[in-house]
Amino acid sequence: MSKIIKIISLIILNPIIIFGLYVIVHGHLTPGGGFQGGAIIAGATALILVVFENNIKLSRGLFSLFEFLGLTSFILMAFWGIVKNTFFYNFLTNSNGILGKTIVFGINQGYLNSGGVIPLMNLSVGIEVASGLSLIIILITRNL
Amino acid sequence: MINFIFLTVIFLIIIGLFGTMFKKNLIKLAMSINIISNGVNLFLISLGYRQGGIAPIFTNAPNLKMVSPTPQALILTNIVINLAVTAFLLSLSILIYKKEKKL
Amino acid sequence: MVDNKKYNFRKFKIISLIILFIYLTFVIFLIHPFGEPKATKMDDYFIKNAQRQTGSNNVVSSIVFDYRGLDTLGEASVLFIAVMSISLILGEKKNT
Numbered sequence: 001m002s003k004i005i006k007i008i009s010l011i012i013l014n015p016i017i018i019f020g021l022y023v024i025v026h027g028h029l030t031p032g033g034g035f036q037g038g039a040i041i042a043g044a045t046a047l048i049l050v051v052f053e054n055n056i057k058l059s060r061g062l063f064s065l066f067e068f069l070g071l072t073s074f075i076l077m078a079f080w081g082i083v084k085n086t087f088f089y090n091f092l093t094n095s096n097g098i099l100g101k102t103i104v105f106g107i108n109q110g111y112l113n114s115g116g117v118i119p120l121m122n123l124s125v126g127i128e129v130a131s132g133l134s135l136i137i138i139l140i141t142r143n144l
Numbered sequence: 145m146i147n148f149i150f151l152t153v154i155f156l157i158i159i160g161l162f163g164t165m166f167k168k169n170l171i172k173l174a175m176s177i178n179i180i181s182n183g184v185n186l187f188l189i190s191l192g193y194r195q196g197g198i199a200p201i202f203t204n205a206p207n208l209k210m211v212s213p214t215p216q217a218l219i220l221t222n223i224v225i226n227l228a229v230t231a232f233l234l235s236l237s238i239l240i241y242k243k244e245k246k247l
Numbered sequence: 248m249v250d251n252k253k254y255n256f257r258k259f260k261i262i263s264l265i266i267l268f269i270y271l272t273f274v275i276f277l278i279h280p281f282g283e284p285k286a287t288k289m290d291d292y293f294i295k296n297a298q299r300q301t302g303s304n305n306v307v308s309s310i311v312f313d314y315r316g317l318d319t320l321g322e323a324s325v326l327f328i329a330v331m332s333i334s335l336i337l338g339e340k341k342n343t
Contacts, residue, residue, distance in 0.1 A: 029303075030305070033308050060334070088316035088317065090300075090302075101302065102302070103304070105299055106298075107202055109204060110203035115302050116302050116313075118308060118309065132330045136329075140234065143337045147278070150278060154268065161264060200294060201305050202306075203304045213293055213307050213310055217318075221318050227326075232332060
């Protein structure tokens with residue numbers, strides 16, 4: 001591609017990744033969550049692959065490592081609930097500590113410090129989906 | 145009164161089944177499976193709609209009349225599984241094209 | 248090789264599609280009208296108690312990750328297995 005497209009896409013790359021992280025982190029307050037934010041971040045990888053056609057070699061090992069870490073942390077967080085009560089027990093909510101603000105039924109303005117284990121699971125699933133979709137896009141475009 | 149949403153669902157599923165039965169091209173086969181899945185998603189999400197309801201999110205909500213949240217959660221699962229199946233089908237068709245030189 | 252012409256059930260396929268279409272159009276009159284769901288006991292429970300029990304404003308997120316977390320675990324595993332099989336199919340071979 002030409003030079004203008006390369007520079008503009010490099011400028012617009014940072015807002016895409018930051019918007020994806022915003023959607024992941026605010027998954028328990030606004031529409032969105034881990035899957036949607038991960039798909040947005042994978043769009044940044046597709047942008048890089050479209051603009052720099054054959055001049056760039058994205059390494060597959062880093063994405064594989066991140067995907068493994070995301071799935072493993074999700075499963076570990078699910079099994080840590082067994083120690084407290086049951087499988088997938090939300091052990092951080094209503095504890096008035098970190099991520100444990102007590103919320104009563106009704107309309108409020110949204111507190112980021114709430115939700116228990118849900119934001120952590122959103123983050124791990126977001127990392128897993130983003131790296132998995134990036135891996136799929138890299139592998140398919142390399143073999144075309 | 146005729147329920148137009150379910151009529152759309154029926155047309156989507158019939159078109160998808162027609163494509164899987166009569167088309168031999170592998171890309172068209174993957175597209176037909178996607179169309180069937182979209183029809184099923186539309187059916188599930190229209191079952192949970194409540195007249196005049198809003199999305200089930202409490203942050204700065206205008207009122208408390210909300211649609212059913214369970215079909216939306218199940219559709220979120222279904223979309224990701226559909227994406228995985230589509231990527232697997234496309235990679236298999238790339239492999240077949242490399243071997244046979246035709247789709 | 249099986250002769251493909253002999254086992255081509257074209258008429259059978261078309262007739263079965265037409266029968267399925269007629270059957271599904273009769274189902275329209277049996278289903279509840281659009282916008283007025285009948286069995287909403289579980290959904291009302293979720294909407295009423297999700298904020299107090301899980302602390303999350305987004306009810307869909309609390310269902311996905313808390314009430315039905317096992318579904319999400321299976322779905323993440325499906326995505327992981329799909330990525331693993333695609334990298335097995337399309338990954339380049341090491342020349343050892």
